[in-house]
Amino acid sequence: MRGKQSLFYHILIFVIAQLVWLSLLGLWIYWYVSNYIIFEKVGDQVSPQLVYDVQNAIPFILGLILLVGLSFITALIFRHLNVQLRITQLYDNFISNVTHELKSPLSSIQLYLETLRQRNVPAEKQKEFISMIVKDTDRLQSLINSILEISAQEKNKQMHDYQIYRSGDIVKGLLEESFEKFRVKKESYSINGDAPCEILAGKDSLKIIFDNLIDNAVKYSIANLIVEVNLSCNANKFTVEFSDNGIGISAKEHKKIFNKFYRIYNRDIPNVKGTGLGLYRVKEIVKAHGGNISVTSDSGKIGTIFKIEMPVYHHSKKRFFKGFLNKKQEITNGR
Structure with a gap:
């Protein structure tokens, strides 16, 4: 509540400041135009020193530039302040959620x-x-x-134990472990597709990805949970499509859900708890593996699809993956 009041006051101050600037600008323009009209009408009857010329416009133009510049700077300051307030609000929500998650x-x-x-x-x-x-x-x-x-x-200090795996073997094994961990029944999920390509990945990191996706699917499913995972690969990319039958995610939140501390509130499931770190963590891990993650969903419709793409490992392109490996490693079958 305090955060909302603070945000309201800052918005009010910003609006008042802009009204003051606009009022000043309006008065300035009025003064300039009035003088110009007067000089146009009676310019021949007054002293030559009072006649309007280009030099008289220079202070006005410089002042106008200064005024616009100050308005622009004010807008930037307000935007930065607004971002900081939102981050603070998200952080406060995170502290509250973590406290509950620890207390339970x-x-x-x-x-x-x-x-x-x-x-x-x-x-x-x-x-x-x-x-x-x-x-x-x-x-x-x-x-x-x-x-x-x-x-x-x-802090760029997290170490991923990168090894070369056959993607289908390692991913299917980790998915089975995650489904078992969250007590998802065999008839509630399916893993489809064959992906014989090789990937360079950290096994524990992949496990974190699937744990978070399955945890969200369980939390945000109103009806009986159904999860479908499709694996595929081509010459360059290994793809995992993870779909569930949970509540949809509105298009405006597709990017926000990967932000740190961000959580979606849904009135149909008001008691879902979490830290707001899960999908942020997933995104960072996927990015650390040279891949990307996207979401397809719509609010009010059933189901969400997360699509993860990772580069396929090629022995001929070891230089590309050199930064991931600290030492020479053998190809490891997923276990």
Whole structure:
């Protein structure tokens, strides 16, 4: 609420400043035109020193240029301030979301531990509680790691363990792991296509990409989840098309969803939580692999398609990939 009020006041100040500049400009033009008309009518009857000439226009022209320049600078300052305010608002939302994401598993862990300490819990139930504690601990660890890795990405310190993989093998294996991790039933997803081409990639980084896409598909699906993944490759590009039957994304948000801290609010699913880092992280990883990611979707329609394209590894073009590899590595089959 405070952020919205601050933004309103800054907009109000900007509008008032522009009205002042425009009023001054209008008065200036009025003064100049009035004098010009007077001199045109009575110029022959007044002293020659008062007759209008080109030199009299120079201060006006210079002042007009200065006025326009100041208006332009004011607009730039306002634009920069507006961007900073939006970033601050996104950051505040991020802090709030992260706090909730940390608090939920911690509260759950505390509840299980208190139950184990204060009650005589059967052995079978103890195993179940311990399993849930481990799950929540993994969730916490994953969140902390994602924040640390985002920080490392922005400082260009994140290391990707690049190796050469046969794309179809590695991607299918990682997708199966991710679907199992998020408990997606076998009948709810399909992996189609054969991609025998080779790619240079970090296995853990690819896993992060698919984890985030599947996590979003699960969160933003209203009906029974259906995910379809299509793999293909040509001479130069390896392509993954990841489609789900979740809520659509409006065209105006297609680029915004890859921004840091940005989250979509949908009234149909108001309780979806997250940090706003998932797709930003996906975009940065894909970019670090020399690829690009795009989205096809429409608000109000079912389904979203994420398309990831990565360069195919060619032994004849090792120089292009040299920056990815720190040492000579053998071709590794995806496992």
